[in-house]
Amino acid sequence: MSPETFSIFGLSSEPFSKEIDDADLWLPPSKRALLDELVDAAEARQNVALVGEPGVGKTCVLRALRHALPKERFRLTYCHNVTLGRRDFYRQLCLVLGLPDAHNAGDVFWAINTHVEQLAQERLLPVLVIDEAHLLHQDTLDHLHILLNVRREALTRPGTARGPPRPGRAG
DSSP states (O other): OOHHHHHTTTTTSOSSSSSGGGGGOOHHHHHHHHHHHHHHHHHHHOOOOOOOOOTTHHHHHHHHHHOOOOOOTTTEEEEEEOOSHHHHHHHHHHHTTOOOOOOSHHOOOHHHHHHHHHHHHHEEEEEEEETTTGSSSSSHHHHHHHHHHOOOOOOOOOTTOOOOTTTTTOO
């Protein structure tokens, strides 16, 4: 778009580009309601699958979520390259979380659990966004539930004390 076109419409930048800052995204009421539901799910520590046809605005809503979650309470990690095999997916996950490179699944689970516990000490809730998750390899998808099963004791609510793990209780 030319500068002349921008000025005709009173625009200072291209209105429909991926370079628009998360804070400047416009959401219609239907997407705003979905965003509110996603924020509520994050507050409640729920797993969510956001599905829809290409072009309906899933990534846009996820970008708005990134802006809507207060940084003083949440640590959002965005993972988008999911067409990797399981081992490389784990390595990428550690990379985007800022964790040491993992050499096997056990290292990944230990690193993520330790990371979640550290975030809990800082009173931050982790939120992992996996964009284009439908492209995950089946073996990665089969393991994903294990990664989501971190110790619940590490995810205490703000204002509550973290007690010792209870015997016989699954994470």
